[in-house]
Amino acid sequence: MRLREKIAKLAEFNEESVFNRVEDGNKNLGIICSGISYQYAKETKPDAGFLKLGMTYPLPLLKIKSFAGMYKRCIVIEEGDPYLYKSIRAAGVNVEGKHDIFRLGELNLKRVNKILAGDNTPEKILPAGKAPQLCPGCPHKSVYEVLKKLDCTVPGDIGCYSLGTLPPYEAMDTLLCMGAGISAGLGLRHILPEEKAMKVVSVIGDSTFMHSGITGLVDMVYNRPPTGHVVVVLDNSTTAMTGLQEHPGSGRDIRHNPAHKVIIEDVARAVGVENVDVIDMLKSPGDIEKAIVKRLSEKKTSVIIARRPCILALKQMNKKAQEVQEGKS
Numbered sequence: 190m191r192l193r194e195k196i197a198k199l200a201e202f203n204e205e206s207v208f209n210r211v212e213d214g215n216k217n218l219g220i221i222c223s224g225i226s227y228q229y230a231k232e233t234k235p236d237a238g239f240l241k242l243g244m245t246y247p248l249p250l251l252k253i254k255s256f257a258g259m260y261k262r263c264i265v266i267e268e269g270d271p272y273l274y275k276s277i278r279a280a281g282v283n284v285e286g287k288h289d290i291f292r293l294g295e296l297n298l299k300r301v302n303k304i305l306a307g308d309n310t311p312e313k314i315l316p317a318g319k320a321p322q323l324c325p326g327c328p329h330k331s332v333y334e335v336l337k338k339l340d341c342t343v344p345g346d347i348g349c350y351s352l353g354t355l356p357p358y359e360a361m362d363t364l365l366c367m368g369a370g371i372s373a374g375l376g377l378r379h380i381l382p383e384e385k386a387m388k389v390v391s392v393i394g395d396s397t398f399m400h401s402g403i404t405g406l407v408d409m410v411y412n413r414p415p416t417g418h419v420v421v422v423l424d425n426s427t428t429a430m431t432g433l434q435e436h437p438g439s440g441r442d443i444r445h446n447p448a449h450k451v452i453i454e455d456v457a458r459a460v461g462v463e464n465v466d467v468i469d470m471l472k473s474p475g476d477i478e479k480a481i482v483k484r485l486s487e488k489k490t491s492v493i494i495a496r497r498p499c500i501l502a503l504k505q506m507n508k509k510a511q512e513v514q515e516g517k518s
């Protein structure tokens with residue numbers, strides 16, 4: 190009840206708030222819009238009247254009704270689902286919306302022109318672009334080559350290495366959310382027939398491991414599948430996908446100052462994982478295949494850490510560490 194009262198007060202506030210701007214224009218056309226849709230519509234019809242909404246929940250329905258009543262034709266221009274259009278129509282205000290073909294994809298000047306002209310002819314489908322790939326020289330590549338070669342079933346996780354789902358490797362079979370690589374792998378190990386279960390290998394990055402992989406590891410030893418399980422930690426020593434942030438395993442805090450380093454292999458041993466291998470992917474890249482083949486053949490719990498810093502990040506990581514040491518950062 191208190192929440193409803195608050196929303197009612199906010200709606201009242203929004204009727205007069207400075208966030209919603211009316212721009213008078215030619216009375217033949219009024220446009221209700223918000224955000225980037227305003228830029229497109231303004232460029233397309235500079236002479237029209239505009240109600241640019243800056244606060245879209247709860248909607249200032251009295252203001253909208255009054256605006257729509259001033260124009261011969263009033264249309265809502267918005268990207269994506271017709272939230273504004275449906276809400277305004279539900280309040281009994283007579284406005285036009287866009288055809289369903291414009292619900293998907295971003296708007297642009299051409300599309301806004303089509304909406305305003307009521308032109309619903311199908312749009313040209315653009316050819317698909319090249320799929321993103323791991324960088325040339327990425328340390329994760331050789332792991333995927335091995336997993337593909339061994340025809341493993343690979344539940345994966347979130348990071349640069351998620352690109353292992355795409356060509357040329359197509360070596361990752363599931364990708365759900367952070368930490369799901371290990372837990373989905375355990376589920377598969379439990380339910381698949383033994384022969385197939387023994388081909389399941391979970392992959393997870395070092396940063397994701399710190400974020401939500403450790404819980405999966407605990408589950409692996411606690412609810413141990415009869416065939417055991419194999420987890421490969423793709424340790425590039427940073428959080429490459431989102432911009433090289435530090436994490437508890439990098440040994441530096443968020444400002445790159447030295448901090449306590451959580452050692453992945455120590456965590457794995459401490460929770461009770463039976464086999465822990467650390468492979469230096471620079472010095473002995475061939476060892477990863479031997480390690481995966483060996484651990485897949487055993488009915489044990491295994492963690493293989495494939496370690497090599499991201500080649501793109503290495504220079505930057507060293508530079509930041511140097512700056513911190515010299516007190517420049």
Ligand code: SF4
Pocket residue numbers: 322323324326327328329349350425429430499500501502
């Ligand atoms: S940013 Fe680094 S870890 Fe990510 S794909 Fe490129 S080389 Fe690999």
